[in-house]
Amino acid sequence: MRAIAPHRMGGAAWDNPSMRINTTKSIIIEMKRPPKPLAPSFYARNVLTVARELIGTTFLVDGVGGVIVETEAYQEDDPASHSFNGQTERNAVMFGPPGHIYIYLSYGMHWCANIVCSEGGHASAVLLRALAPVAGIERMEERRGLTKRVLLCSGPGRLCQALGLTRAQNGLALDAPPFELLAGQESPPVVIGPRIGISKAVERPWRFGWAGSRFLSKRFA
DNA sequence: CAGTGGATGCTCT
């Protein structure tokens, strides 16, 4: 199988592996081995490490999804984290075992998906901010009501709508259907940036992105 | 491309 770097991906590489790709303007990456699921131990680490290493992995929900190109870390001692003020009914999943998904409603209309991780029993999670669409493109277009590729999954709310994520999946484990979270085939260039859209932000390197990807939710400085 | 404002409903104080 062959895949193309998310920041230059021109089409649905996995939907149509034989698709002709412009190799002069794109970066081609050979898939050396079948995509392998991330081990449970992957998530049981420091949230910043997990957020960074999730870049380049592939996230699928019922076979629909793509390569993660942007994440954001939420640590327990961060005033902006839902876990900062202790456990409540809404954030209970964050206080549970790592490797599960925490989904909540933002601004009354957008769902946001987080991957729960932990180190030393702290409640922390990684917000999924953007994917490079790879598989199930047509399904995403139906759900999003548009076909412009760069608008399918470039943002936490868009990503959830494209993949059909709602409260219904809150708390589910990531190593079982409908989810697949597959290791990357390479070590992508990662850029670090400040957080976006949070008033009580603490200045730390929280946001991670695949350098140069056109599928980032917002540009990094 | 940058800036603006409205939609919308849940969570927690």
Place this chain on the structure above:
DNA sequence: GAGCATCCACTGT
């Protein structure tokens, strides 16, 4: 009752 871990349509360069 305030405050959102957002998105989209619309405006003006």
